[in-house]
Amino acid sequence: MKLIGSTTSPFVRKVRVVMAEKKLDYEFVLENVWAAETQIQQTNPLGKVPALVMEDGKTMVDSRVIVEYLDTLTPVGKLIPGLGRERADVKCWEAIADGVLDAAILVRLEKTLRPAEQQSQSWTDRQMGKVDAGLQTLSAQLGDHPYYLGNHMTLADIAVACTVGWLSFRFPEYDWRTPYPNLAKLFEKLSERPSFRDTVPFA
Structure with a gap:
């Protein structure tokens, strides 16, 4: 998986913390959405980070959606109650x-x-x-x-x-x-x- 984001975004940090707590491997790709040369809309049409590019090439956006998905990938460090x-x-x-x-x-x-x-x-x-x-x-x-x-x-x-x-x-x-x-x-x-x-x- 690739996580596209910045070191300053609190939403990206939330995802990075969850991935660390879940012991998930990923590549962190830095992106400045305010730069003229930003390519963020190629992965998120809303022009925001974080964006998670999964193994099949599909992209998931919005930190709340991403962390909920990540919590299902492994039982290690379960962070969201089931029901x-x-x-x-x-x-x-x-x-x-x-x-x-x-x-x-x-x-x-x-x-x-x-x-x-x-x-x-x-x-x-x-x-x-x-x-x-x-x-x-x-x-x-x-x-x-x-x-x-x-x-x-x-x-x-x-x-x-x-x-x-x-x-x-x-x-x-x-x-x-x-x-x-x-x-x-x-x-x-x-x-x-x-x-x-x-x-x-x-x-």
């Missing part, structure tokens, strides 16, 4: 974490791609409000548990850790650790795992 409420909970927590990223990425694009005189503070505030609300919910759902499903790591924990890790990377001035110490504790714990140490974002 019922626990499965739905894990996917819901992942969706909230991804939603926080979607909002924060819009803020970054507003500040980096749009001329200063055209930037909208109300738009930025609206998106950061989603970030705050999402983190508040994720913190409340985690509570004082070591992981989202109690005593073992799941995709929910990986998704949340990738989210807050990217916030620290791209928004170092944004203090999420003080109001949400349980998320900080989860992040620091997962950051000690080889899968996270080997995928720390860098530009």
Whole structure:
């Protein structure tokens, strides 16, 4: 398999962490979707990463779809419960974490791609409000548990850790650790795992 992505994308990092935890072999192909010479639309018509090129040459897109598929390839390190409420909970927590990223990425694009005189503070505030609300919910759902499903790591924990890790990377001035110490504790714990140490974002 080939994973097409960047070292800065939190969605790509989520997939890379899952592949490491599942002990799956793959080739990591770097792609800058913002470069004029990008070829990403040859594998993803939406022009986004990650994209997973499988052995038969077909491509899978969207990190949530990719990681769900990867979890079926081997029973090693099962990350998504098979059925019922626990499965739905894990996917819901992942969706909230991804939603926080979607909002924060819009803020970054507003500040980096749009001329200063055209930037909208109300738009930025609206998106950061989603970030705050999402983190508040994720913190409340985690509570004082070591992981989202109690005593073992799941995709929910990986998704949340990738989210807050990217916030620290791209928004170092944004203090999420003080109001949400349980998320900080989860992040620091997962950051000690080889899968996270080997995928720390860098530009």
